[in-house]
Amino acid sequence: MPSTTAAPAAPTTPEAPEPSESSDGLRLLRSGLRGSRAPATRIAGWSVLEAAPALVSGWVTAAALDRGFLADRPVTGVAWLALLGVLYLVRAVAERAMFPHLADIVEPLRDHLVRRLVGATLAEAAGRGLALDSAGVSRLTRQVESVRGLVGTLLRTARPLAVTLLAAIAGLATLSPVAALLVLPPLLVALAVFPLSLRAVMRRRREVIIAEERVSVEIGAVLGATRDVAALGAREHAAGVVGAAAREYTSAGVAVARFGVVRVLIVLLGGHVPMLALLVAGSLMVADGGITAGALVGAVTYVTGHLVPALQTLTGSVGEYWAQLATTLARLATATAPAREPESAGIEVLDGTGLEADRLTFGYGPHAEPVLRDLSLTIPPGDHLAVVGASGIGKSTLASLLAGLRTPGGGEVRIGGVPVGEVGRRVRSETIAFVPQEAYVFAGTVRENLCYLNPAAEDADLASSARALGATELVERLGGYDAEIDDPATGLSSGERQLLVLVRVHLSPARVVILDEATCHLDPVAEARAEAAFATRPGTLVVVAHRLASAYRARRVLLLDGSRAALGTHAELLAGNREYAGLVGHWSPPGGEA
Numbered sequence: 001m002p003s004t005t006a007a008p009a010a011p012t013t014p015e016a017p018e019p020s021e022s023s024d025g026l027r028l029l030r031s032g033l034r035g036s037r038a039p040a041t042r043i044a045g046w047s048v049l050e051a052a053p054a055l056v057s058g059w060v061t062a063a064a065l066d067r068g069f070l071a072d073r074p075v076t077g078v079a080w081l082a083l084l085g086v087l088y089l090v091r092a093v094a095e096r097a098m099f100p101h102l103a104d105i106v107e108p109l110r111d112h113l114v115r116r117l118v119g120a121t122l123a124e125a126a127g128r129g130l131a132l133d134s135a136g137v138s139r140l141t142r143q144v145e146s147v148r149g150l151v152g153t154l155l156r157t158a159r160p161l162a163v164t165l166l167a168a169i170a171g172l173a174t175l176s177p178v179a180a181l182l183v184l185p186p187l188l189v190a191l192a193v194f195p196l197s198l199r200a201v202m203r204r205r206r207e208v209i210i211a212e213e214r215v216s217v218e219i220g221a222v223l224g225a226t227r228d229v230a231a232l233g234a235r236e237h238a239a240g241v242v243g244a245a246a247r248e249y250t251s252a253g254v255a256v257a258r259f260g261v262v263r264v265l266i267v268l269l270g271g272h273v274p275m276l277a278l279l280v281a282g283s284l285m286v287a288d289g290g291i292t293a294g295a296l297v298g299a300v301t302y303v304t305g306h307l308v309p310a311l312q313t314l315t316g317s318v319g320e321y322w323a324q325l326a327t328t329l330a331r332l333a334t335a336t337a338p339a340r341e342p343e344s345a346g347i348e349v350l351d352g353t354g355l356e357a358d359r360l361t362f363g364y365g366p367h368a369e370p371v372l373r374d375l376s377l378t379i380p381p382g383d384h385l386a387v388v389g390a391s392g393i394g395k396s397t398l399a400s401l402l403a404g405l406r407t408p409g410g411g412e413v414r415i416g417g418v419p420v421g422e423v424g425r426r427v428r429s430e431t432i433a434f435v436p437q438e439a440y441v442f443a444g445t446v447r448e449n450l451c452y453l454n455p456a457a458e459d460a461d462l463a464s465s466a467r468a469l470g471a472t473e474l475v476e477r478l479g480g481y482d483a484e485i486d487d488p489a490t491g492l493s494s495g496e497r498q499l500l501v502l503v504r505v506h507l508s509p510a511r512v513v514i515l516d517e518a519t520c521h522l523d524p525v526a527e528a529r530a531e532a533a534f535a536t537r538p539g540t541l542v543v544v545a546h547r548l549a550s551a552y553r554a555r556r557v558l559l560l561d562g563s564r565a566a567l568g569t570h571a572e573l574l575a576g577n578r579e580y581a582g583l584v585g586h587w588s589p590p591g592g593e594a
């Protein structure tokens with residue numbers, strides 16, 4: 001996908017999903033389950049067989065007692081119980097038969113989420129002109145795996161639980177309506193209270209998950225800055241930051257544990273109170289002949305064998321799984337949502353495209369040593385500047401600051417006299433094209449790829465840009481402008497992808513082009529041709545150079561050297577700057593390019 005510019009990336013601090021995010025999560029789940037009707041119907045069919053023991057267990061127990069053991073016919077009693085045994089075998093077969101259909105729901109869901117996630121991440125990288133956040137993708141892919149696992153687990157626990165509850169209630173109501181009247185009211189109240197309590201429990205469980213993440217983020221930040229922590233004597237500060245996160249985690253865990261009492265109350269109300277009512281009122285009714293002893297024991301079987309365990313599972317593991325699922329889905333929904341335009345559009349008209357860096361300071365992290373410190377620089381419209389310096393000195397960082405992709409810690413970057421962060425996103429992306437080393441070509445036609453930043457481009461413009469970049473042969477080899485590029489990752493070499501992206505940017509309206517090692521996979525001749533094509537195109541060219549030739553070709557060279565910077569022509573720097581002369585010497589081994 002194209003490389004262009006946009007607003008700086010927001011920090012990714014974990015936050016509790018808002019209710020709207022939760023419903024976004026549910027919508028995401030629904031969209032992932034949309035094609036699952038057929039396996040769901042098959043699972044429902046097997047669930048009927050699975051429900052058989054829960055449905056008839058009370059009936060069979062009552063018959064075994066009334067017609068068998070209590071009527072002095074033990075063989076009949078055993079035969080009834082044997083029938084129950086057979087039904088449990090049937091249930092085992094049904095559960096086994098269901099597994100492939102569960103996979104038919106869970107695996108397409110996973111594929112759907114991964115597709116959404118990768119698509120959104122690519123679109124984000126293309127829209128912001130930033131390198132692909134592969135660490136973020138892999139973190140979110142783990143969350144997709146966790147959704148897949150949780151949905152599978154819920155299908156294996158919550159589904160049979162619902163089936164058992166319904167079957168046991170139906171069995172009890174038909175076995176003894178009187179016993180059902182004793183059991184159902186408190187059970188239904190408990191079932192009605194459960195969703196209300198679940199919201200509160202879920203909120204607390206989410207807080208635990210978020211607090212846990214915060215602990216790992218803080219530990220990661222401290223571990224990543226151990227040298228700075230030691231150098232600045234900030235051990236106590238670091239310990240305090242991690243300690244605060246750990247305390248937050250502990251208190252969130254304690255709050256969840258306290259809420260465990262609600263779970264006990266629901267099981268007590270829905271399971272044990274009916275049980276007590278059955279034992280007290282039922283024994284009186286047996287004495288009166290209102291209910292047989294077998295039916296009473298059958299009713300007790302429904303309560304102890306099915307309803308109490310179902311309530312325990314519902315308030316325990318199912319609630320836990322659901323809380324985790326809702327949290328993870330909300331995160332994924334946020335991560336896969338299409339990027340929203342900022343409310344305020346920013347400045348819409350630029351008075352010129354001159355770039356100014358004014359006392360620019362930037363460090364990765366609030367306590368990290370700045371990569372750039374107090375750097376001032378003016379790049380007039382039409383300039384051709386090469387940025388050079390040792391590896392890791394901050395060339396790419398400067399390039400992304402100039403493009404407005406990062407927010408400086410101090411100072412500012414202006415374009416046309418306006419702080420680059422205040423320029424509207426559309427205007428900025430039309431004015432500045434930032435081309436990173438990683439070239440994004442998306443699946444689609446050659447034309448769609450080349451015209452992404454200039455959809456109105458005519459064939460003549462396309463041909464002219466392709467010719468200027470030396471990409472005509474590549475376009476022909478791909479089958480022309482309307483040929484499909486099915487698999488850019490494997491069907492094109494890195495150099496070919498870079499060439500296509502360079503044509504795309506050459507064709508764009510951008511009047512400031514920043515090439516951040518965007519030609520590193522081209523051979524020196526192709527690279528020279530590409531730079532010449534941009535240098536002769538109207539506008540400003542900034543090249544983060546990885547070969548001496550780029551500096552040699554540029555009108556001016558900026559040498560970054562730790563906290564200092566030197567600016568001049570290649571010849572001026574070579575004559576007057578020892579570091580630059582050293583860099584040129586390092587760059588130009590005997591017989592090497594220059």
Ligand SMILES: Nc1ncnc2c1ncn2[C@@H]1O[C@H](COP(=O)(O)OP(=O)(O)OP(=O)(O)O)[C@@H](O)[C@H]1O
Nearest residue numbers: 364371389390391392393394395396397398517544
């Ligand atoms: N996202 C990041 N988080 C933390 N540190 C970073 C990040 N990106 C770069 N750095 C560090 O900032 C410093 C400057 O990096 P930068 O990529 O700007 O250097 P560079 O001069 O472009 O290097 P190279 O020539 O190797 O590409 C390096 O020490 C690098 O490790």
